[in-house]
Amino acid sequence: xxxxxxxxLVDQVSKWYGEVIGINDVxxxxxxxxxxVLGPNGAGKSTLFKLLMGRLKPNQGSVRLFGxxxxxxxxxxxxxxxxxxxxRMYDWMTALDFVTTLARLHGMTREEATARAEHVLDFVGLSxxxxxxxxxxxxxxxQRVKIAHALVHDPDLIILDEPLHGCDPIARTSIMSVIxxxxxxxxxxxxxxxxxxxxxxxxxxxxxxxxGRLLALGNLHAIRALLDKHPHRILLxxxxxxxxxxxxxxxxxxxxxxxPEEGKLEIQTNDLSAAHAILPRVIVDSGTDVSAIExxxxxxxxxxxxxxGGDS
Amino acid sequence: xxxxxxxxxxxxxTRLDRKAGAITELTIRQLRHRISTWVVLIxxxxxxxxxxxxxxxxxxxxxxxxxxxxxSVDWDNDGYPQGQENKYGTSDWDGQEYPxxxxxxxxxxxxxxxxxxxxxxxxxxxxxxxLDSEWVDLDYxxxxxxxxxxxxxxxxxxxxxxxxxxxxxxxxxxTYDDGSYFVSGxxxxxGSVSVPESGYMQWGHMxxxxxxxxxxxxxxxxxxxxxxxxxxxxxxxxxxxxDDDGDCLANMNDNNRNGIPCDVIWILDADGDEIIExxxxxxxxxxxxxxxxxGELSHRTFIIGTGKMAFVMMxxxxxxxxxxxxxxxxxxxxxxxHYLLSKPIHRAEFIIYRLLGYLLLAGTYILVLVLLMAxxxxxxxxxxxxxxxxxxxxxxxxxxxxxxxxxxxxxLYNTLGLIAPKYGVYFCIILGIWEFIMGMFTMTLPSxxxxxxxxxxxxxxxxxxxxxxxxxxxxxxxQITSAFGIDSxxxxxxxxxVHTLGTQSPVVALLVSxxxxxxxxxxxxxxxxxxxxxxxxx
Numbered sequence: 001x002x003x004x005x006x007x008x009l010v011d012q013v014s015k016w017y018g019e020v021i022g023i024n025d026v027x028x029x030x031x032x033x034x035x036x037v038l039g040p041n042g043a044g045k046s047t048l049f050k051l052l053m054g055r056l057k058p059n060q061g062s063v064r065l066f067g068x069x070x071x072x073x074x075x076x077x078x079x080x081x082x083x084x085x086x087x088r089m090y091d092w093m094t095a096l097d098f099v100t101t102l103a104r105l106h107g108m109t110r111e112e113a114t115a116r117a118e119h120v121l122d123f124v125g126l127s128x129x130x131x132x133x134x135x136x137x138x139x140x141x142x143q144r145v146k147i148a149h150a151l152v153h154d155p156d157l158i159i160l161d162e163p164l165h166g167c168d169p170i171a172r173t174s175i176m177s178v179i180x181x182x183x184x185x186x187x188x189x190x191x192x193x194x195x196x197x198x199x200x201x202x203x204x205x206x207x208x209x210x211x212g213r214l215l216a217l218g219n220l221h222a223i224r225a226l227l228d229k230h231p232h233r234i235l236l237x238x239x240x241x242x243x244x245x246x247x248x249x250x251x252x253x254x255x256x257x258x259x260p261e262e263g264k265l266e267i268q269t270n271d272l273s274a275a276h277a278i279l280p281r282v283i284v285d286s287g288t289d290v291s292a293i294e295x296x297x298x299x300x301x302x303x304x305x306x307x308x309g310g311d312s
Numbered sequence: 313x314x315x316x317x318x319x320x321x322x323x324x325x326t327r328l329d330r331k332a333g334a335i336t337e338l339t340i341r342q343l344r345h346r347i348s349t350w351v352v353l354i355x356x357x358x359x360x361x362x363x364x365x366x367x368x369x370x371x372x373x374x375x376x377x378x379x380x381x382x383x384s385v386d387w388d389n390d391g392y393p394q395g396q397e398n399k400y401g402t403s404d405w406d407g408q409e410y411p412x413x414x415x416x417x418x419x420x421x422x423x424x425x426x427x428x429x430x431x432x433x434x435x436x437x438x439x440x441x442x443l444d445s446e447w448v449d450l451d452y453x454x455x456x457x458x459x460x461x462x463x464x465x466x467x468x469x470x471x472x473x474x475x476x477x478x479x480x481x482x483x484x485x486x487t488y489d490d491g492s493y494f495v496s497g498x499x500x501x502x503g504s505v506s507v508p509e510s511g512y513m514q515w516g517h518m519x520x521x522x523x524x525x526x527x528x529x530x531x532x533x534x535x536x537x538x539x540x541x542x543x544x545x546x547x548x549x550x551x552x553x554x555d556d557d558g559d560c561l562a563n564m565n566d567n568n569r570n571g572i573p574c575d576v577i578w579i580l581d582a583d584g585d586e587i588i589e590x591x592x593x594x595x596x597x598x599x600x601x602x603x604x605x606x607g608e609l610s611h612r613t614f615i616i617g618t619g620k621m622a623f624v625m626m627x628x629x630x631x632x633x634x635x636x637x638x639x640x641x642x643x644x645x646x647x648x649x650h651y652l653l654s655k656p657i658h659r660a661e662f663i664i665y666r667l668l669g670y671l672l673l674a675g676t677y678i679l680v681l682v683l684l685m686a687x688x689x690x691x692x693x694x695x696x697x698x699x700x701x702x703x704x705x706x707x708x709x710x711x712x713x714x715x716x717x718x719x720x721x722x723x724l725y726n727t728l729g730l731i732a733p734k735y736g737v738y739f740c741i742i743l744g745i746w747e748f749i750m751g752m753f754t755m756t757l758p759s760x761x762x763x764x765x766x767x768x769x770x771x772x773x774x775x776x777x778x779x780x781x782x783x784x785x786x787x788x789x790x791q792i793t794s795a796f797g798i799d800s801x802x803x804x805x806x807x808x809x810v811h812t813l814g815t816q817s818p819v820v821a822l823l824v825s826x827x828x829x830x831x832x833x834x835x836x837x838x839x840x841x842x843x844x845x846x847x848x849x850x
Contacts, residue, residue, distance in 0.1 A: 053654055055849040074656045082654035086647030090338075092345045104334030105655035107327030113334075149651060 005067035006031035007157045007188040008052060013061035015047055022047035024212040025061070030190060034183035036199035036220070037192040038300060039209035045192040046085055048209065049161050052190075053082050065157070078106065081150030085161040087142075091135030095126055095145045098134060103152040113152075120148040124178055140171020147178060158182060160191040164198050176202050196300040208307065215307050223303070230306055232272045234279070237292040241265035247286040251278050331657055332665045339669025343635055352634040353677055356627050360681055363622060364688055367614050371607065371692065377533045378606065380798055381598045383559060384532035388458070392524075395532030398559035398595075400524070406458040412524030421514035422507045431515065432504030439513030440480070443493040445503035452500040456483040461497040469494050475508055532557065536599040538792060560595035567593045576795070581816075587788045590795035598796050607694035609789055609800040615689060615703065616779055617805040619710030623678070624771045625751045628717035629744045631674050636722035637740055639666045640844065641729035649849060660841040663726070667837065670722055675715045682711035702782060709778025709822075713771040716829040720767045721747075723833045727840035730847070758810045767832055774825035777809040780818035 008030040015022040023044045037045050050056045051063050054070030063069065065076035090098060096117055103113035121130045124144040129137070134145060143163055150158055160179070164172050179202055182189050193199050199206060200220060208216040208223075216223055238244055244265055245257040253275040256268040269275040272295075283290050343349045379385075383395035387404045392411055394404040400411035409415075416436060422429055434447075438459070454460025462483055469486035470478045480486060480496040487493050507513045535557040555561055560574035568577055568591035576596055579589040600606075640663055643649040652662065686707035690700040724743070729736040750766030754773070763769040779786055790803050809821035 050849070053650075055650070055653070057846075057848060074658050077654055077656040080654070082650070084647065084650035084654070086650050088647045089651075090342070090648060093341075101334055101338050102651055102655060105331050105652065105657050107330050107656075109330060146651075150654070 005064070007066060008190065009062075009064040009067075010048070010051070011062045011064075013051060013058045013063055015051060015056055015058050021212045022056075023051065023058075026209075026212075026214045027061075028207060028214060028217060030188060030207075032186070032188050033205055034179060034189040034191065034203035036203050036206040037190060037209060038194070038196060038199055038206055039192075039215075040194050040300065040304070042211075043194075043209040044212040045194075045209055046161055047212075049082070049084075049159055049190075049192065052159060053077075053080070078153065079156045081153070081155040081158040083143075083146045083150045083158075083160040083163055085165070089134050089142060089145070092133060094131050094133055095121060095137070095141075095148070096130040098145060099149050099152055102149045106153040108153075116152050116154075117148070120151045121145075123151065123181075124148045125174055138168070138171070140167040140175070143167055143171065143175060144178070147175065151182075155187070157188045158190070160189070162192055162194075164193060164195070172198070194300060196303060208304070210304055210308065215304070223307075226306075230270070232269050232275070232295075232297050234267045234269065234272075234275060235260070235292075235294040235296055236265045236267065236283075236290050237263060237294075238265060238288050238290040239263065240288050244283070244286050244288045244290075247282050251275075251282060253278065328661075331655075331661070332668065335652070335657075335662065335665035336669035336672055339639070339666050340673045343670065343673050348634045349673075352631055356631070356677070356681065359622055359626065360618075360685060363614075363618055364685070367618075367689060368692060370610055370614065371694065377601070379533045379599065380796075381536070381559075381595070383557070383599070384529040386529070391526045393527060393529045393532050395535065395557055395559055396524075396527045398563075399557070399561075401563075403458075406454065406460070408452060408454065408458070408460060410524075411526075412522045414519040414521040416516055416518055418514050418516040420516070421512070423512055424510045429507045429509070429511075430504065431507075431513070433515065434502035435515035436498070436500045436518055437495075437505065437513060437515045438498045439507065440496045440511045441494070441505045441507040441513050443485075443495050443499075443501060443503055443505050445493065445501045447502040448493075449500035452498075454483060454498070456481060459483055459498045461485045461495055461499045463499075466493070475511070532599070534599055534601045536595075536597055538597045538600045538605070538796065555596050557599070560593055563595070565594040565596075567591075587791055590791045592795045596796075598798075600796070600798070605789075605792065605798065606800060609793065609798070609802050611689070611693045612779075612783065612786060612789070613801045613805055615706055615710075616775065617801065618685065619706070619713070619775050620751070620755065620772050620805060623682070623710050623714040624717055624775065625748055625768060627678065627681075628714050628721060628768070628771065629747055631677075632670075632718055632721035632725045633737075633740055633744060635674060636667070636670050637725045637729045637737060639663075639670055639722075639726045639729070640840070641726075641733050641736065644730075644847075644849060645733065653849065659844050659847075663837060663841050663844060667719070667722055667726060671715070671719055674718045674722070678714045678718065679711050682707050682714070705782035706779055709782065710775055712826075713774040713778075716774070716826065716833070717767060717771045719833045720829050720836065723836035723840065724767070727836050727843065730840050731843050755805060755807075758807050767829065770825045770828045770832075773809050773811055774822060774829070776806060777818040777821035777825060779806060780808060781822065 006029040008028070010026055010028050012025055012027050013023055014025050026048065037048065039045050047056065051058055052065060052070060054074070057071045063071070066079060068076045070076055093101070096114070099117035099121060100110070100113045103116050104110065108116065118127065118130065121127050124147050126141060126144055126148065129141065134142060137145065147160065147163060150160070163175055163179070167175065176198070179189055179191060183203065191199070191202065204220045206216070206218070206220045206223070207214065236244065241259055241264060248254045248267055249257055253269045253271045254267050255270060258266040258268065260266050267275065279293070383398060384393050386393050388407040390407045390410040396411055397404040402409045402411055402413065419435070420431065422431060448463070450463045452460065453463040455462050459482055463485070466485050466487050469488055472478055474494055480494065483497040485493050485495045485497070485499070505513055536555065555574045564573040566573045568575070570577060574593050574596050576593070577591040578587055579591070581588045643652065653659065686704055690703040693700050693703065725740050728739050732739060747766050747768045750763040751768035751772055753760055754763045754769040758773065758776070786806060787808060790806065792798065793800050793802060809818055811824040812818070812821045813824065
């Protein structure tokens with residue numbers, strides 16, 4: 001990017017709705033790459049995005065998109081694509097119609113707009129159904145139409161509010177690859193989710209929001225490395241939990257075992273990476289059939305729990 | 313401007329143009345996908361079709377001759393129509409009195425304070441008293457209407473004193489055992505009459521009768537046309553020429569008090585080409601030919617009435633209620649606004665383009681409807697030419713008024729929908745009722761000041777102005793209808809425009825109305841924009 005101003009600059013912004021706090025004193029700057037905004041429902045992700053898109057006016061602090069206040073000026077939207085959390089669309093329109101119409105709002109002619117719309121619909125993998133009415137689309141297809149509309153003017157900054165919400169696994173994978181592709185094209189992408197695993201598959205650069213506060217900002221792996229040093233559980237589903245437990249208990253990273261229910265073994269560890277390193281060898285040595293390995297602590301809630309715990 | 317500057321301005325302009333095109337197109341397509349749109353538009357078409365049916369019916373009826381003054385009727389069944397009786401000065405309520413029947417000459421009377429209360433002779437009498445008769449003309453009989461005593465129904469007189477204990481209605485008589493009567497009314501008898509104290513009686517005789525040929529009733533239909541050469545006001549017509557049927561001459565009416573009975577005063581405007589006032593004596597020019605006046609009158613009344621009631625007050629109020637109220641509000645509530653507002657388009661612009669889309673749809677509909685109505689009515693309307701081209705400016709004026717009303721109400725309703733998303737519809741309904749009432753007031757009292765606070769007032773004034781521009785003689789027609797008592801709805805639906813700023817010019821009135829309607833629209837759009845600009849969108 002040629003200009004010095006970051007794509008997104010949020011400076012000590014607070015936004016409250018009456019008594020309810022949406023965003024509390026958040027400051028951050030984002031420029032380039034894919035950034036995941038993580039937080040449980042109600043953490044303030046959508047509020048943050050609506051502040052960025054000039055839908056809401058901050059009560060305190062300032063919001064700048066490419067150095068311009070989006071509340072008073074629509075100029076930044078030439079360079080921004082936004083996928084809102086709203087589910088409603090013009091169901092009577094075809095996807096091509098929908099994207100073309102919105103493209104024309106960028107000042108394109110009808111022909112330019114149609115060409116661009118076809119291009120982006122192809123990019124999100126909808127070119128074969130682009131002449132069907134949106135009302136007949138599945139959830140994942142609708143999300144991809146929304147993404148296509150946000151990309152139609154080739155923006156530098158793309159903001160996606162929960163684009164994977166409610167999608168089936170196949171749609172999820174295809175949307176993720178679209179987002180990764182955008183990141184690799186050198187665009188600034190901001191994507192929100194309340195599922196750690198989704199974000200992890202797309203990017204390492206994350207922002208964690210909780211109760212309107214900025215909880216953490218940085219590399220997901222660095223944050224996770226901190227988390228690894230804390231008590232963790234690994235849940236194995238196998239045919240002989242007792243035998244397997246006896247094998248594990250002698251290993252160094254494991255400090256305890258538990259049998260939560262029939263056919264399940266829970267291993268307790270202080271070093272998740274080390275535990276995972278020994279896991280395959282121990283299982284093979286024991287000769288037990290293991291049908292599933294789960295990390296029940298490897299989710300946003302435990303990450304948040306850890307971060308909040310670390311704060312206090 | 314250099315080439316670069318020009319190119320830049322063109323770019324800005326065409327880009328604006330493209331955005332406007334995209335949003336107006338989207339708006340129209342959205343409206344087309346809503347059932348309520350179609351319902352309200354189809355109801356409009358049905359109403360117009362119904363009105364046309366009435367129009368065809370009415371226009372056909374009006375060409376049949378109508379007896380405007382009702383003087384072709386022989387009310388008393390004596391064989392002479394009222395017009396002929398008027399000419400001879402006889403009553404059309406008295407079957408014994410008709411042209412040539414002779415008339416009554418009074419020769420004596422007894423009034424309430426006369427000392428002598430007795431008279432005898434062979435007379436035609438009128439009054440109250442005891443009659444001791446040698447002969448009574450039982451054929452000279454009548455009823456309360458004519459004042460003639462009804463000899464067919466004479467009852468015995470009650471006990472007691474007349475005037476103190478009992479009383480007879482006019483046209484009644486009662487009889488005593490000795491064959492004498494007490495009479496109250498007109499009768500013909502030979503004998504002696506004694507008049508009670510404070511009673512009255514007069515007597516006289518009828519002149520000799522002569523036979524007068526009864527005239528056919530058709531002679532008294534359309535028999536008194538309007539005489540007006542349209543040029544010279546000083547050249548008054550002679551009395552005989554003005555009152556064709558002579559029914560005024562019988563009474564020598566001078567209602568306009570200019571000393572000349574049975575004439576018409578025509579008052580022209582300053583440049584002498586329009587009649588602005590007519591002062592006619594009663595029974596003059598009161599029964600003109602329908603094809604000449606009433607056909608034209610009802611045709612114009614229909615067009616003006618349809619324009620005001622159906623187009624401005626019905627379609628003008630209801631179409632925006634269904635189409636404009638949710639123009640921006642619904643997008644906000646549906647969440648689809650996010651797609652539109654994440655594009656580089658200002659919210660204020662957005663409102664304008666939305667309204668533009670609505671106006672394009674509703675305006676096209678109105679114009680098509682107006683032109684259809686114009687075509688049908690100008691083809692079957694009165695007149696010698698195949699098509700009445702002079703109607704088209706009026707219909708287009710009605711279209712213009714309706715479109716301006718649609719713009720003003722559209723902007724108003726849209727703004728209300730934005731300011732009060734939940735209760736906007738109730739405000740709109742209340743406003744609609746207010747507008748309707750103010751519209752009715754405007755039609756009956758155009759110069760009242762309260763209706764000026766409504767949108768419909770200015771639209772109706774606009775139609776009044778355009779009518780006077782396209783048909784300058786409409787003023788003449790309203791004067792003719794009121795001066796000669798010809799019944800038509802024109803004076804209810806049309807009065808000269810009020811807002812001429814003292815110039816009497818309908819063009820000024822037209823421009824004033826258009827300006828006010830546009831200002832209302834701009835103000836409403838502005839309020840909506842101001843409210844929307846500072847709105848946080850969830």
